[in-house]
Amino acid sequence: xxxxxxxxxxxxxxxxxxxxxxxxxxxxxxxxxxxxxxxxxxxxxxxxxxxxxxxxxxxxxxxxxxxxxxxxxxxxxxxxxxxxxxxxxxxxxxxxxxxxxxxxxxxxxxxxxxxxxxxxxxxxxxxxxxxxxxxxxxxxxxxxxxxxxxxxxxxxxxxxxxxxxxxxxxxxxxxxxxxxxxxxxxxxxxxxxxxxxxxxxxxxxxxxxxxxxxxxxxxxxxxxxxxxxxxxxxxxxxxxxxxxxxxxxxxxxxxxxxxxxxxxxxxxxxxxxxxxxxxxxxxxxxxxxxxxxxxxxxxxxxxxxxxxxxxxxxxxxxxxxxxx
Amino acid sequence: xxxxxxxxxxxxxxxxxxxxxxxxxxxxxxxxxxxxxxxxxxxxxxxxxxxxxxxxxxxxxxxxxxxxxxxxxxxxxxxxxxxxxxxxxxxxxxxxxxxxxxxxxxxxxxxxxxxxxxxxxxxxxxxxxxxxxxxxxxxxxxxxxxxxxxxxxxxxxxxxxxxxxxxxxxxxxxxxxxxxxxxxxxxxxxxxxxxxxxxxxxxxxxxxxxxxxxxxxxxxxxxxxxxxxxxxxxxxxxxxxxxxxxxxxxxxxxxxxxxxxxxxxxxxxxxxxxxxxxxxxxxxxxxxxxxxxxxxxxxxxxxxxxxxxxxxxxxxxxxxxxxxxxxxxxxxxxxxxxxxxxxxxxxxxxxxxxxxxxxxxxxxxxxxxxxxxxxxxxxxxxxxxxxxxxxxxxxxxxxxxxxxxxxxxxxxxxxxxxxxxxxxxxxxxxxxxxxxxxxxxxxxxxxxxxxxxxxxxxxxxxxxxxxxxxxxxxxxxxxxxxxxxxxxxxxxxxxxxxxxxxxxxx
Amino acid sequence: xxxxxxxxxxxxxxxxxxxxxxxxxxxxxxxxxxxxxxxxxxxxxxxxxxxxxxxxxxxxxxxx
Numbered sequence: 001x002x003x004x005x006x007x008x009x010x011x012x013x014x015x016x017x018x019x020x021x022x023x024x025x026x027x028x029x030x031x032x033x034x035x036x037x038x039x040x041x042x043x044x045x046x047x048x049x050x051x052x053x054x055x056x057x058x059x060x061x062x063x064x065x066x067x068x069x070x071x072x073x074x075x076x077x078x079x080x081x082x083x084x085x086x087x088x089x090x091x092x093x094x095x096x097x098x099x100x101x102x103x104x105x106x107x108x109x110x111x112x113x114x115x116x117x118x119x120x121x122x123x124x125x126x127x128x129x130x131x132x133x134x135x136x137x138x139x140x141x142x143x144x145x146x147x148x149x150x151x152x153x154x155x156x157x158x159x160x161x162x163x164x165x166x167x168x169x170x171x172x173x174x175x176x177x178x179x180x181x182x183x184x185x186x187x188x189x190x191x192x193x194x195x196x197x198x199x200x201x202x203x204x205x206x207x208x209x210x211x212x213x214x215x216x217x218x219x220x221x222x223x224x225x226x227x228x229x230x231x232x233x234x235x236x237x238x239x240x241x242x243x244x245x246x247x248x249x250x251x252x253x254x255x256x257x258x259x260x261x262x263x264x265x266x267x268x269x270x271x272x273x274x275x276x277x278x279x280x281x282x283x284x285x286x287x288x289x290x291x292x293x294x295x296x297x298x299x300x301x302x303x304x305x306x307x308x309x310x311x312x313x314x315x316x317x318x319x320x321x322x323x324x
Numbered sequence: 325x326x327x328x329x330x331x332x333x334x335x336x337x338x339x340x341x342x343x344x345x346x347x348x349x350x351x352x353x354x355x356x357x358x359x360x361x362x363x364x365x366x367x368x369x370x371x372x373x374x375x376x377x378x379x380x381x382x383x384x385x386x387x388x389x390x391x392x393x394x395x396x397x398x399x400x401x402x403x404x405x406x407x408x409x410x411x412x413x414x415x416x417x418x419x420x421x422x423x424x425x426x427x428x429x430x431x432x433x434x435x436x437x438x439x440x441x442x443x444x445x446x447x448x449x450x451x452x453x454x455x456x457x458x459x460x461x462x463x464x465x466x467x468x469x470x471x472x473x474x475x476x477x478x479x480x481x482x483x484x485x486x487x488x489x490x491x492x493x494x495x496x497x498x499x500x501x502x503x504x505x506x507x508x509x510x511x512x513x514x515x516x517x518x519x520x521x522x523x524x525x526x527x528x529x530x531x532x533x534x535x536x537x538x539x540x541x542x543x544x545x546x547x548x549x550x551x552x553x554x555x556x557x558x559x560x561x562x563x564x565x566x567x568x569x570x571x572x573x574x575x576x577x578x579x580x581x582x583x584x585x586x587x588x589x590x591x592x593x594x595x596x597x598x599x600x601x602x603x604x605x606x607x608x609x610x611x612x613x614x615x616x617x618x619x620x621x622x623x624x625x626x627x628x629x630x631x632x633x634x635x636x637x638x639x640x641x642x643x644x645x646x647x648x649x650x651x652x653x654x655x656x657x658x659x660x661x662x663x664x665x666x667x668x669x670x671x672x673x674x675x676x677x678x679x680x681x682x683x684x685x686x687x688x689x690x691x692x693x694x695x696x697x698x699x700x701x702x703x704x705x706x707x708x709x710x711x712x713x714x715x716x717x718x719x720x721x722x723x724x725x726x727x728x729x730x731x732x733x734x735x736x737x738x739x740x741x742x743x744x745x746x747x748x749x750x751x752x753x754x755x756x757x758x759x760x761x762x763x764x765x766x767x768x769x770x771x772x773x774x775x776x777x778x779x780x781x782x783x784x785x786x787x788x789x790x791x792x793x794x795x796x797x798x799x800x801x802x803x804x805x806x807x808x809x810x811x812x813x814x815x816x817x818x819x820x821x822x823x824x825x826x827x828x829x830x
Numbered sequence: 831x832x833x834x835x836x837x838x839x840x841x842x843x844x845x846x847x848x849x850x851x852x853x854x855x856x857x858x859x860x861x862x863x864x865x866x867x868x869x870x871x872x873x874x875x876x877x878x879x880x881x882x883x884x885x886x887x888x889x890x891x892x893x894x
Contacts, residue, residue: 002383002384040460041395041459041460044459044460045391045394045459048376048379048380048458048459049379049380049384049387049391050380050653051380051650051652051653052653086372086457086461086462086463086464086466086467086468087461087462087468088372088373088376088458088461088468088583089468089583089585090585091459091461092461095461220395221395221396224391224392224394224395225392225408228388228391229388230384232384233384233385233388235410235412235413236385236409236410236412236413236416236417237385237388237392237408237409237410237413237417238408238409238410715890764886767841767842767845767886768839768840768841768845768879768882769839769840769841770837770838770839770840770875770879771837771838771840772836772837772838772872773835773836773837773838774833774834774835774836775833775834775836775838775860775861775869776831776832776833777831777832777833777834777861778831778832779831780831784831788831799838800838800840800863800867802863802864805863807861807863809838809863809867809869815833818833819833822831
């Protein structure tokens with residue numbers, strides 16, 4: 001029961017979105033500085049719970065995904081460490097490493113350039129790879145307690161401020177499936193902005209908590225109650241889950257989020273309009289079906305897209321996400 | 325599409341309902357702390373490091389309750405907290421609350437009558453302030469130990485040397501215990517350690533002079549190192565008051581040690597130790613300057629147990645060893661058992677076959693001596709000892725007070741990785757036979773007492789028997805023979821009762 | 831009514847039979863209560879246990 005747990009935290013660090021968040025008045029905004037100090041308190045609390053608890057922090061920057069800290073020491077960048085008898089040393093190391101690497105990235109940005117979409121998917125996959133490696137290391141050295149094959153309870157916590165990028169639908173779904181396979185719980189904390197459809201599905205499908213922060217001044221309390229308890233404790237003290245999940249998927253052809261789509265009967269690829277040939281598996285559909293489908297299409301075809309739909313420029317890979 | 329709304333999962337909806345933390349026993353130190361008065365605990369909670377260490381020793385659910393309350397400024401109604409608890413969590417949750425209250429982390433609820441909804445939860449203000457400070461850093465408590473400045477003339481010992489030191493000290497103690505009374509005279513631990521062993525009942529003087537291991541001592545040898553360490557430290561705490569040492573200072577020093585660091589990086593699994601030791605060959609030393617007089621006096625004792633190392637007795641620096649830094653964690657407190665040094669011993673070294681033959685890949689005298697407690701050793705090779713579990717060897721162990729379960733659990737914890745492929749891990753025949761040998765010893769149970777017989781009438785018999793039953797001293801009864809057997813403790817009462825009655829009748 | 835000081839032995843019936851046989855050599859049993867219970871003289875307990883141990887040992891097969 002009292003076994004160590006692993007937590008990978010993914011922090012959305014889009015400068016633009018954080019600027020919006022800090023200026024927001026309704027709901028009251030949250031400056032990045034305050035957010036980071038609360039985040040550090042939360043990370044320290046995770047380490048405080050058990051000496052063997054492990055932690056990795058990933059930063060999703062515009063067009064980049066970076067490992068900011070890991071308790072196994074891969075991402076040690078800060079060496080200038082003052083001796084402070086008032087602070088538990090692992091906390092000190094964690095805090096200074098995370099803060100200095102974030103500051104380093106932020107200073108290198110060119111303000112005039114247009115911001116690229118944040119590297120959320122990169123972070124997710126890096127976190128999953130890291131967890132996969134940790135699990136294999138632990139099970140390879142399976143020693144001590146008898147029959148304990150999985151001695152860590154891995155979790156991923158996504159702290160998001162950016163809106164959905166519809167182009168990332170397929171990679172996010174694939175990450176979700178890998179997470180399910182690895183038995184990783186994905187928790188999502190939406191600190192600012194509208195609900196995030198894909199992340200909602202991620203939390204739902206992996207049995208994690210999804211919390212939309214309503215009062216930013218209580219962020220730390222939200223995190224402590226919803227994201228600190230490891231899966232074993234969640235059986236005793238429940239965490240908020242979603243009442244309704246937005247299961248909409250993005251089409252493979254234009255990356256639009258669709259309410260009604262057309263699914264290839266062979267490979268289950270999703271399209272926003274009937275197509276004669278499936279772009280994924282190259283199955284040809286009979287012309288009659290095509291006509292019938294076109295006839296039955298609803299008249300209002302303007303799709304609701306949070307992101308900017310981009311025209312299809314390349315053929316999709318063989319990725320086969322099954323919607324919902 | 326409708327946006328999702330947060331809701332709290334209703335009770336009983338949780339996905340898996342199997343593992344509930346009911347049977348888990350709390351840490352030994354928590355048991356000790358439960359018996360301490362509120363004033364002691366409040367003084368202890370003034371140090372952030374003590375709060376952090378105690379927090380780590382709590383059960384997972386208790387930790388979560390503390391964390392939920394830690395960042396709240398105002399008390400929270402009990403009903404609000406309870407709404408988060410699932411149905412199967414109700415009982416563990418109540419237990420967690422009452423443990424926290426006994427530890428004075430939550431204030432005791434006033435006994436005034438009122439609906440349970442009016443109960444409000446808030447952490448003990450001292451504990452809250454200290455734990456907050458521990459997690460957010462800052463303050464001026466200096467409770468996490470002051471690092472000594474680097475000294476080129478006497479650099480801090482490297483981790484390997486520290487591990488070797490801790491191991492040597494610890495094994496000296498255990499080896500002394502196990503070989504007492506066997507005619508060998510291994511290195512003697514210090515006088516302080518001997519006194520501690522005697523006080524804790526692990527060893528006792530026989531025939532005036534020589535110290536001999538007791539049956540509690542034999543059982544102690546088979547415990548995992550972590551438990552052994554705490555067993556001795558708890559005894560040390562109990563002695564502290566007699567020696568007019570301030571219990572709070574002693575405790576907070578031990579807890580401070582548990583938050584100190586061996587190297588600069590937290591070491592989590594054995595895999596990383598190698599990397600870390602290569603990168604950072606030098607361990608941390610701490611300065612003794614800020615310690616109180618009591619704590620300075622403790623340095624000597626802790627040095628004897630192998631928890632810390634000092635270059636000389638008067639050195640102003642000390643380096644905590646792995647024994648100390650893992651006090652509040654469950655990582656192995658001792659690096660590897662001495663000997664081959666390739667780390668394979670951590671994994672276990674015992675192979676047991678269905679024909680009761682036992683192969684132990686070790687040349688560590690302590691491990692061999694411990695095995696010798698319940699195994700007939702036959703051959704000895706440079707890295708291997710071969711023995712046989714026999715009826716005689718097990719009977720000898722049983723006579724020393726070791727139980728069959730302890731033997732079996734020792735074999736399981738030290739089983740060779742090769743054995744771990746087996747399911748079940750130990751051959752069932754051997755396990756069962758060890759248990760049978762234990763049962764064989766207990767074929768006759770004896771209880772001293774009095775046989776009450778020859779009652780004048782059945783009513784008389786019933787009368788006395790009822791009274792004896794109320795006292796709970798009846799060991800055996802037979803109404804048709806009109807007699808019963810009562811224990812010694814009840815005899816005076818029963819006799820008095822009969823006398824009073826016959827006096828009344830007369 | 832009378833009260834007799836003694837030791838209550840709780841054992842299996844096989845052991846009880848051995849004890850009964852031993853009793854024929856030197857009497858120590860105060861009362862034979864039932865299949866599993868006997869009351870014996872308190873000061874004889876140590877001797878009885880030792881003799882019983884020796885008796886049971888005869889019935890044990892050992893490899894050595």
